[in-house]
Amino acid sequence: MQDDIFDKEKRFHDQWASTIDVEGxxxxxxxxxxxxxxxxxxxxxxxxxxxxxxxxxxCGAGENSVYFAKKGARCVAADYSPGMVKVALQLAAANGVxxxxxxxxxxxxxxxxxxxxxxxxxxxxxxLPDASAAILxxxxxxxxxxxxxxWDPLKHNPIINVYRRMATKVRTEDEAPLDxxxxxxxxxxxxxxxxxxxxxxxxxxxxRFYLIEKVHxxxxxxxxxxxxxxxxxxxQYRRLEKMxxxxxxxxxxxxxxxxxxxxxxx
Numbered sequence: 001m002q003d004d005i006f007d008k009e010k011r012f013h014d015q016w017a018s019t020i021d022v023e024g025x026x027x028x029x030x031x032x033x034x035x036x037x038x039x040x041x042x043x044x045x046x047x048x049x050x051x052x053x054x055x056x057x058x059c060g061a062g063e064n065s066v067y068f069a070k071k072g073a074r075c076v077a078a079d080y081s082p083g084m085v086k087v088a089l090q091l092a093a094a095n096g097v098x099x100x101x102x103x104x105x106x107x108x109x110x111x112x113x114x115x116x117x118x119x120x121x122x123x124x125x126x127x128l129p130d131a132s133a134a135i136l137x138x139x140x141x142x143x144x145x146x147x148x149x150x151w152d153p154l155k156h157n158p159i160i161n162v163y164r165r166m167a168t169k170v171r172t173e174d175e176a177p178l179d180x181x182x183x184x185x186x187x188x189x190x191x192x193x194x195x196x197x198x199x200x201x202x203x204x205x206x207x208r209f210y211l212i213e214k215v216h217x218x219x220x221x222x223x224x225x226x227x228x229x230x231x232x233x234x235x236q237y238r239r240l241e242k243m244x245x246x247x248x249x250x251x252x253x254x255x256x257x258x259x260x261x262x263x264x265x266x
Contacts (some may be wrong), residue, residue, distance in 0.1 A: 005129050005174045006105070010081050012172045013060075017083030020061050022091045026228075027070070030063045033230035034237050035205075037198040038151040038261040039122070045194055045263035046149060049073040052117035055141065057106050057134075058124030062088025068120070069097035076116075078104035107133040111141045118142075121150040123223075126177050132185055139189050142266045148190065151261035153177040159203055160258050167217035180255040183262065190264035197257030201243035205233060 031039040050072030056065040059077035065088055069075050077088045077099055085101040092099055104110065106121070107130060119138040125131040131152075138148040153160070155177035164171065180197070187193045206222055209215045215225070226233060247253050 006080060008174060009127055009172055013079070013081035014083035017061070017081060017087045020087050022061070022087060022094050025061060025063060025091060027063050027066045027091075027095060029227050029230055031067050033227055034234045034241075035226040035230045037241070038259050041196050041198070041261045042120075042149045042151065042263055046118065046147060049118065053115065054118040054120060055111070055116045057104070057109075057119055057121040057138070058127070059088045059101075060084050060122070062091040062101075064120055064122060065099050066091050066095045066097055068118075069099050070095065073118070075099035077101045078106075078109075080105060107137060109137045109141055113140055114143045115141045116143065117146050119146070119148045119150075121148075123152060125150060125152045125182075126175050127172065129174075131176075131178060131182060135182075135186060136189065139266055144266055146266050148186075148264045148266070149262070151259055153258060154180055154197065154255065154260050156180065156255045157203070157258060159206075163206060163217055163222070167222075169218040170221045178260060180260060183260070186262055186264045190266055192265040193262065194264075195260060195262040197248065197254045197260050198244070199258035200247045200253065200256060202237060202240040203258060204240055205237060208236075 030036055031043060049068055052073050054068050054073040054075045056068070056075055056077045059065055059079045061084060062077055065075040065077040069092065077085060079085050079088070080103060082103055085103060089101045106124060106128060119142055121138070125134055128134050135148070142148060183193065183195050205226060209222055209225065210217070
């Protein structure tokens with residue numbers, strides 16, 4: 001069963017990789033745009049990465065590895081999709097940086113214990129048959145005091161779940177958004193865990209895409225569109241983000257967010 005899931009994920013992401021134009025990727029926006037609150041939160045917790053060994057797990061097109069390499073980290077870009085690893089290395093060359101690229105199974109990493117100062121994973125865990133197994137692998141390959149940094153979608157918001165049922169062509173059928181209680185699992189294995197959730201009132205932007213701008217979820221990946229068009233969206237996003245700060249103070253509202261970001265220290 002797991003092999004079938006991994007095979008489908010590899011085929012899907014290899015096909016996606018074949019369509020990516022690395023020249024059009026603005027790496028900094030994925031970490032510093034107003035519409036990238038998950039990565040802005042993670043960066044605040046990470047500290048200086050210069051000279052540190054960093055595993056970019058589920059590297060995708062390589063935006064993360066390139067960003068951290070530019071900050072002086074010694075990166076390994078790993079993905080189950082060979083096509084994505086190839087794109088990541090092309091993006092590195094286009095940005096004048098170098099890192100190691102390799103294929104990897106996030107649930108059974110081929111790295112020794114205590115290898116990395118950081119493991120970073122964006123939008124990875126919900127693609128796996130067992131997210132907890134990957135978290136344990138992150139813990140294993142981290143050095144003592146190293147940090148696991150990841151963000152992924154949550155499963156609780158009904159509006160986002162409607163979006164998921166519509167966006168069938170830009171998602172894989174076995175994806176399983178996380179339960180917010182995954183945080184308790186992380187806390188039980190790491191010495192210190194910090195987390196936050198993002199996108200509540202700000203999800204109005206998704207409704208804007210669909211209802212006003214008539215962009216069907218199968219035509220464009222909304223989670224890419226918010227980064228690519230961050231300058232246009234910033235005035236509305238900033239107003240809605242202030243509402244999110246208030247909403248997250250209400251009991252049980254954090255779980256209704258679209259995404260969860262976690263930084264955990266071994």
